[in-house]
Amino acid sequence: MSEILLDAVDLTKHYGSVEALRGASFQARAGEVTALIGDNGAGKSTLVKCLSGAEQPTSGRILLDGTEVHLDSPVAARRLGIETVYQDLAVAPDLDPAANLFLGREIPRKGLLGKLGMLDKAEMRRQAVTEFEKLGVTLQSTEVSIGSLSGGQRQSVAVARSVAWASKVVFMDEPTAALGVRQRGRVLDVIKKVRDKGIAVVLISHNMPEVLSVSDRIEVLLQGKRVARFAGADTKLEDLVAAMTGALVQEEAA
Numbered sequence: 250m251s252e253i254l255l256d257a258v259d260l261t262k263h264y265g266s267v268e269a270l271r272g273a274s275f276q277a278r279a280g281e282v283t284a285l286i287g288d289n290g291a292g293k294s295t296l297v298k299c300l301s302g303a304e305q306p307t308s309g310r311i312l313l314d315g316t317e318v319h320l321d322s323p324v325a326a327r328r329l330g331i332e333t334v335y336q337d338l339a340v341a342p343d344l345d346p347a348a349n350l351f352l353g354r355e356i357p358r359k360g361l362l363g364k365l366g367m368l369d370k371a372e373m374r375r376q377a378v379t380e381f382e383k384l385g386v387t388l389q390s391t392e393v394s395i396g397s398l399s400g401g402q403r404q405s406v407a408v409a410r411s412v413a414w415a416s417k418v419v420f421m422d423e424p425t426a427a428l429g430v431r432q433r434g435r436v437l438d439v440i441k442k443v444r445d446k447g448i449a450v451v452l453i454s455h456n457m458p459e460v461l462s463v464s465d466r467i468e469v470l471l472q473g474k475r476v477a478r479f480a481g482a483d484t485k486l487e488d489l490v491a492a493m494t495g496a497l498v499q500e501e502a503a
């Protein structure tokens with residue numbers, strides 16, 4: 250069993266009078282896929298936002314490698330090796346895949362031209378092709394704008410970008426929701442490759458067969474709290490459904 254890499258303890262998040270998280274705990278381990286499941290409104294996206302710096306919890310503690318961290322922004326989280334593929338896909342449609350991969354981390358040209366703000370596009374393209382290939386994502390051309398790619402290819406670029414930079418944790422909020430069956434299989438293959446690099450992958454998905462096929466562990470949120478957790482291999486679909494609806498509550502999971 251691998252070590253706990255990310256440990257969220259008793260998080261609350263209030264939006265005005267709405268309590269999106271009510272003492273939620275969550276753990277993810279290096280080299281494992283942890284699924285985070287729950288009904289609509291359970292607090293999954295809010296939890297991911299708090300753990301990736303997009304939102305700050307109202308109270309609670311977040312530990313990375315055993316050290317308490319304060320994720321004040323997505324940039325702060327990225328510096329610590331935490332990347333996120335958000336539910337509402339965040340790629341820049343007018344840029345090509347390489348430019349998307351390096352968005353916010355562009356490589357400058359060497360020497361004076363670089364100091365004048367010129368970018369080394371050839372180098373970024375070379376690295377982008379390598380990164381995409383590592384993940385089994387082949388694009389016909391790296392010079393087309395993202396907007397002209399299919400939904401599946403766009404999603405692959407968003408996934409490739411986050412996993413190329415992640416060194417510790419990748420959150421994927423419904424990464425396959427908009428995809429067809431074949432593309433879905435590709436994203437699941439990418440998830441397994443990233444896990445095998447020793448990264449903690451956190452998968453949010455409504456697709457229970459998908460969750461059961463790829464997850465090493467499953468944590469269940471209900472009304473802003475963790476109500477159950479399971480080891481992936483020997484979990485039954487009925488147990489997941491029971492936990493999501495509140496019919497099965499494990500006291501020790503809170």
Ligand SMILES: Nc1ncnc2c1ncn2[C@@H]1O[C@H](COP(=O)(O)OP(=O)(O)O)[C@@H](O)[C@H]1O
Nearest residue numbers: 264267269287288289290291292293294295296
């Ligand atoms: N920015 C926000 N402002 C107000 N309420 C929010 C906001 N974001 C989420 N909520 C509320 O918090 C609860 C949890 O939402 P969310 O985290 O999106 O759940 P999930 O991703 O599990 O569907 C819901 O009741 C939702 O309406």
Ligand SMILES: [Mg+2]
Nearest residue numbers: 293294295336
């Ligand atoms: Mg959500």
